[in-house]
Amino acid sequence: MTGETILWYPCEECAVFVSSRPRQGAIRIEVTGLTSYDGPMRLIYSTYEAKARFSEVLRHVREGKTVTISYRGDPVAEIRPLSKKPTTLEARVAELERQGAIVPPAGPLEPFTPGPPLPGTLAEFLAERGD
Numbered sequence: 001m002t003g004e005t006i007l008w009y010p011c012e013e014c015a016v017f018v019s020s021r022p023r024q025g026a027i028r029i030e031v032t033g034l035t036s037y038d039g040p041m042r043l044i045y046s047t048y049e050a051k052a053r054f055s056e057v058l059r060h061v062r063e064g065k066t067v068t069i070s071y072r073g074d075p076v077a078e079i080r081p082l083s084k085k086p087t088t089l090e091a092r093v094a095e096l097e098r099q100g101a102i103v104p105p106a107g108p109l110e111p112f113t114p115g116p117p118l119p120g121t122l123a124e125f126l127a128e129r130g131d
Contacts, residue, residue, distance in 0.1 A: 042066070042068055043060055043065060043066070043067045043068065044067075044068045044069075044070050044075065045057060045067060045068070045069055045070070046069075046070055046071070047069055047070070047071050047076075050067075050069050057079060058079075061079050061080065061081055062081070064081055065080075066078055066079070066080040066081075067079045067080070
């Protein structure tokens with residue numbers, strides 16, 4: 001981005017609009033060595049600019065920033081880094097409980113013991129499948 005011109009559109013949320021087409025109310029900022037935006041500013045790309053500069057958008061996301069995509073000035077999508085997935089079974093169960101997807105058992109669980117094998121069960125299964 002060094003040497004590029006960025007058009008900044010002041011608004012309530014202090015957003016940075018990256019655009020090649022000037023609009024009324026734009027403030028030109030000459031970028032000299034600035035590679036990212038920190039602090040309360042958000043990165044906002046128009047759909048055209050996001051498509052044309054997708055590698056740049058992904059670089060910002062890899063750096064941990066959230067990029068907003070706008071269509072005709074209205075924010076329509078966000079591209080943000082994925083959250084790390086739990087690596088252990090216990091961590092995944094805890095996450096699902098927090099989300100309400102599963103409910104912890106009401107009491108202690110009894111150990112699972114498989115029942116005795118039934119004669120002919122495998123043959124019936126294979127016959128139903130047509131094998």
